[in-house]
Amino acid sequence: DIQVTQSPSSVSASVGDRVTITCRTSQAISNWLAWYQQKPGTAPKLLIYAASSLRSGVPSRFSGSGSGTDFTLTISSLQPEDFATYYCQQANSFPSTFGGGTKVEIK
Amino acid sequence: EVQLVESGGGLVKPGESLRLSCAASGFTFSSYTMSWVRQAPGKGLEWVSSISSSSSSIYYADSVKGRFTVSRDNAKNSLFLQMNSLRAEDTAVYYCATACSGGRCFYYWGQGTLVTVSS
Numbered sequence: 001d002i003q004v005t006q007s008p009s010s011v012s013a014s015v016g017d018r019v020t021i022t023c024r025t026s027q028a029i030s031n032w033l034a035w036y037q038q039k040p041g042t043a044p045k046l047l048i049y050a051a052s053s054l055r056s057g058v059p060s061r062f063s064g065s066g067s068g069t070d071f072t073l074t075i076s077s078l079q080p081e082d083f084a085t086y087y088c089q090q091a092n093s094f095p096s097t098f099g100g101g102t103k104v105e106i107k
Numbered sequence: 108e109v110q111l112v113e114s115g116g117g118l119v120k121p122g123e124s125l126r127l128s129c130a131a132s133g134f135t136f137s138s139y140t141m142s143w144v145r146q147a148p149g150k151g152l153e154w155v156s157s158i159s160s161s162s163s164s165i166y167y168a169d170s171v172k173g174r175f176t177v178s179r180d181n182a183k184n185s186l187f188l189q190m191n192s193l194r195a196e197d198t199a200v201y202y203c204a205t206a207c208s209g210g211r212c213f214y215y216w217g218q219g220t221l222v223t224v225s226s
Contacts, residue, residue: 034207
């Protein structure tokens with residue numbers, strides 16, 4: 001099975017800050033990586049698929065990069081509605097696996 | 108508008124069974140792989156099972172293999188998860204989700220249904 005290691009587990013940031021979250025997979029997965037945002041009490045929402053493709057309707061301040069085993073989600077200028085937990089997911093093969101999550105908190 | 112509505116959750120005792128349903132609308136259900144993903148209280152996301160559009164390919168997480176069975180009824184735009192021999196560690200919110208086009212990510216999600224396994 002492919003393991004997914006996500007870091008950091010939490011980050012405190014202010015509105016306007018640039019935030020970077022990383023995921024590392026135990027095997028190369030080309031660009032088969034997705035990023036999700038989850039707010040308390042709600043279902044996760046897909047933000048980015050294929051490592052860097054922005055889902056329609058997602059603000060352009062979100063971007064993804066990487067391939068192989070190392071991936072990054074960047075929020076270029078944090079907005080109040082971005083405080084949430086973010087998960088990466090390897091979409092290369094079953095069993096599908098998620099990172100442990102990164103909680104983005106208000107500083 | 109795509110809608111996925113899960114139902115069937117509830118409180119059961121260890122060893123009992125439960126059947127979850129997911130009613131889909133707003134898209135061509137029969138064309139998409141569908142999945143179940145769960146989230147234990149206060150924990151992260153865990154993929155549970157996926158079923159291809161024609162039910163020809165089915166996958167399970169090791170943690171549920173042999174106990175859970177996924178199925179679908181394309182005529183009724185419905186996805187199911189039969190859960191047998193439930194354990195305390197199966198306690199979670201269960202989400203159904205559509206696959207991304209051409210990939211194994213999860214594009215649309217339902218609101219989830221809570222399953223609690225406790226004596």
